[in-house]
Amino acid sequence: MRRFLVRVNGEEYEVEVAEVREEGESHWNIRDIKKVVPSPSPLQVTTTLRAPMPGRVLAINVAKGEKVEAGQVVIILEAMKMENEIAAEREGIVKEVYVEENDTVDSGDPLLEIEEGR
Amino acid sequence: MSKKTLLELVEELEKEKALLLRGGGEKALKKQHEAGKLTARERIELLVDEGSFEEIDLFIEHRADRFGMAERKLPADGVVTGFGTIEGRVVFVYSQDFTVMGGSLGEMHARKITKIMDMALKVGAPIIGINDSGGARIQEGIDSLSGYGQIFFRNTQASGVIPQIALILGPCAGGAVYSPALMDFIFMVEGESKMFVTGPQVVKAATGEEISAEDLGGATTHATKSGVAHFVASTEEECFLKVRTLLSYLPSNNVEDPPVGDSSDPWNRHNTPLLEIVSPHPNKPYDMKEVVEELVDRGSFLEVQKDFARNIIVGFSRIGGQVVGVVANQPYHLAGCLDINAADKASRFIRFCDCFNIPLLTLVDVPGFLPGSNQELGGIIRHGAKMLYAYSEATVPKITVILRKAYGGAYLAMCSRDLGADLVLAWPTAEIAVMGAEGAVDIIFRQEIEKALDSEVEREKLLEQYRQEFYNPYQAARRGYVDEVIDPRETRIKVAKALEVFWSKREEGKGKKHGNFPV
Numbered sequence: 001m002r003r004f005l006v007r008v009n010g011e012e013y014e015v016e017v018a019e020v021r022e023e024g025e026s027h028w029n030i031r032d033i034k035k036v037v038p039s040p041s042p043l044q045v046t047t048t049l050r051a052p053m054p055g056r057v058l059a060i061n062v063a064k065g066e067k068v069e070a071g072q073v074v075i076i077l078e079a080m081k082m083e084n085e086i087a088a089e090r091e092g093i094v095k096e097v098y099v100e101e102n103d104t105v106d107s108g109d110p111l112l113e114i115e116e117g118r
Numbered sequence: 119m120s121k122k123t124l125l126e127l128v129e130e131l132e133k134e135k136a137l138l139l140r141g142g143g144e145k146a147l148k149k150q151h152e153a154g155k156l157t158a159r160e161r162i163e164l165l166v167d168e169g170s171f172e173e174i175d176l177f178i179e180h181r182a183d184r185f186g187m188a189e190r191k192l193p194a195d196g197v198v199t200g201f202g203t204i205e206g207r208v209v210f211v212y213s214q215d216f217t218v219m220g221g222s223l224g225e226m227h228a229r230k231i232t233k234i235m236d237m238a239l240k241v242g243a244p245i246i247g248i249n250d251s252g253g254a255r256i257q258e259g260i261d262s263l264s265g266y267g268q269i270f271f272r273n274t275q276a277s278g279v280i281p282q283i284a285l286i287l288g289p290c291a292g293g294a295v296y297s298p299a300l301m302d303f304i305f306m307v308e309g310e311s312k313m314f315v316t317g318p319q320v321v322k323a324a325t326g327e328e329i330s331a332e333d334l335g336g337a338t339t340h341a342t343k344s345g346v347a348h349f350v351a352s353t354e355e356e357c358f359l360k361v362r363t364l365l366s367y368l369p370s371n372n373v374e375d376p377p378v379g380d381s382s383d384p385w386n387r388h389n390t391p392l393l394e395i396v397s398p399h400p401n402k403p404y405d406m407k408e409v410v411e412e413l414v415d416r417g418s419f420l421e422v423q424k425d426f427a428r429n430i431i432v433g434f435s436r437i438g439g440q441v442v443g444v445v446a447n448q449p450y451h452l453a454g455c456l457d458i459n460a461a462d463k464a465s466r467f468i469r470f471c472d473c474f475n476i477p478l479l480t481l482v483d484v485p486g487f488l489p490g491s492n493q494e495l496g497g498i499i500r501h502g503a504k505m506l507y508a509y510s511e512a513t514v515p516k517i518t519v520i521l522r523k524a525y526g527g528a529y530l531a532m533c534s535r536d537l538g539a540d541l542v543l544a545w546p547t548a549e550i551a552v553m554g555a556e557g558a559v560d561i562i563f564r565q566e567i568e569k570a571l572d573s574e575v576e577r578e579k580l581l582e583q584y585r586q587e588f589y590n591p592y593q594a595a596r597r598g599y600v601d602e603v604i605d606p607r608e609t610r611i612k613v614a615k616a617l618e619v620f621w622s623k624r625e626e627g628k629g630k631k632h633g634n635f636p637v
Contacts, residue, residue, distance in 0.1 A: 052452055053452055053490070054490065078401075079453060080455055081554050082400075082403055083401050
């Protein structure tokens with residue numbers, strides 16, 4: 001089973017697909033589509049860290065499953081002649097990393113997902 | 119001739135006043151408290167110096183007679199008006215009373231507000247409006263609408279003459295929002311203030327979109343997304359303190375100078391920490407707020423719109439006790455690029471400072487205007503022009519310090535010499551150029567690079583040449599665009615001296631009605 005984050009007209013959906021094998025052939029079935037509801041107010045936790053502007057991912061300082069502190073720099077995004085530090089807003093666990101080093105990203109693209117730690 | 123004695127008449131007066139001061143009555147006042155809100159008069163008491171408030175127009179009554187209004191008594195017509203002092207300086211205040219018919223605005227309610235505004239303008243003292251109102255008093259029809267119109271008109275007349283401050287301490291919806299919008303600063307309280315032109319119900323009816331009142335017009339929304347709110351407080355009490363702090367930086371009117379504060383921080387303090395804060399590598403970000411706080415008198419920086427367009431920092435502070443308005447690029451956000459919101463935020467701040475004789479200190483580290491279709495289609499040309507206009511138009515002392523990057527049009531927009539900066543200082547790390555090296559070299563030396571045996575080596579050589587030429591402040595200094603290249607540790611000293619020298623600068627406005635500001 002795999003999960004994808006799909007963006008349609010600015011709305012985001014989490015799509016879960018599962019591989020189904022029938023008579024030697026395999027295809028992917030959509031199991032679930034969940035609309036990703038953005039956090040209601042920007043001061044609250046934004047679980048998805050996004051690229052603030054178009055640029056190139058210079059470094060990813062964390063891996064999936066790793067714990068991050070609030071304010072910890074998790075990604076360096078090179079854009080506008082600056083190594084922009086993208087920091088975690090709150091303490092938590094890295095749930096997903098959507099990019100790789102050297103990827104070019106557009107403004108608003110998801111970089112990684114952080115689940116609030118307890 | 120009255121048969122009563124004077125004392126008896128005074129007793130009657132007191133009785134009548136006591137009745138009116140109860141506002142909407144015990145039940146309604148209790149309800150206001152239960153909603154976590156203070157009453158209109160409690161708010162004023164906390165805002166102004168203790169015991170300084172004089173209420174006027176307590177006896178005002180509405181004149182509406184339709185829709186059952188003839189029999190309705192509305193104490194003070196739902197708004198408390200008067201004058202008092204803050205730190206001993208006169209202010210005029212109005213405070214809408216939600217306990218009286220929801221603080222709705224009718225003809226006489228509006229007339230009370232316009233009367234107090236006229237007084238403030240005559241005296242040359244700030245006006246502070248506390249908004250807590252359901253909106254227009256529908257029973258009074260077009261008279262109520264006219265009331266709003268008269269307030270808007272006065273807001274505009276008073277603009278640039280006296281500071282106008284709006285507190286949103288409850289709902290402020292529909293046309294009512296435009297009075298605060300025309301004023302200089304808007305304060306909101308988390309969870310309590312709501313501001314929108316059309317509320318959630320109307321939005322739902324018209325478009326089907328469901329959005330909560332908080333998301334549509336709460337303090338957080340306006341502080342972070344729309345930029346409507348300049349200051350946010352978590353409680354009403356905190357809000358009043360913030361208003362008092364803000365006023366400590368402002369003159370009472372446009373012919374006064376801003377109040378000079380005490381400063382225990384020596385004006386000739388060296389800024390040694392700046393060597394640690396700012397990296398000499400232009401691609402390493404740093405927090406410009408730390409730079410500002412290091413430069414100005416300790417603890418004197420009051421940031422305006424701090425959570426909106428964070429790529430630019432604006433706020434009031436003091437240097438050697440003297441008030442100065444700071445505008446600074448923030449490399450921590452969007453690499454410090456200028457964009458639509460940053461231009462809008464900075465321009466309005468610059469114009470406010472210019473109106474009220476507050477010198478401008480501009481700290482530059484800007485790689486350019488933010489690229490992107492949403493910026494171009496959103497009208498960055500129109501919006502960016504505001505900054506050029508606001509700086510060019512401003513006649514207050516303008517001191518510019520270039521820390522690192524100052525590229526292209528954004529360099530010009532950040533109070534360059536050519537926009538009338540009185541003194542331009544640059545650090546040795548300053549890079550003043552039309553554009554960054556990579557882009558420039560590829561354009562200027564396209565053919566040389568193509569023809570070269572080894573294009574990469576040639577390009578690298580040319581890049582180095584370009585950097586040598588422009589990635590320093592000396593090219594600009596040789597031509598006089600920069601007046602002085604300074605040791606970063608002496609920034610505070612140099613700025614303090616410049617402020618002292620240019621304080622006496624006087625420039626008259628040009629003889630025209632007004633320019634056509636690119637709004």
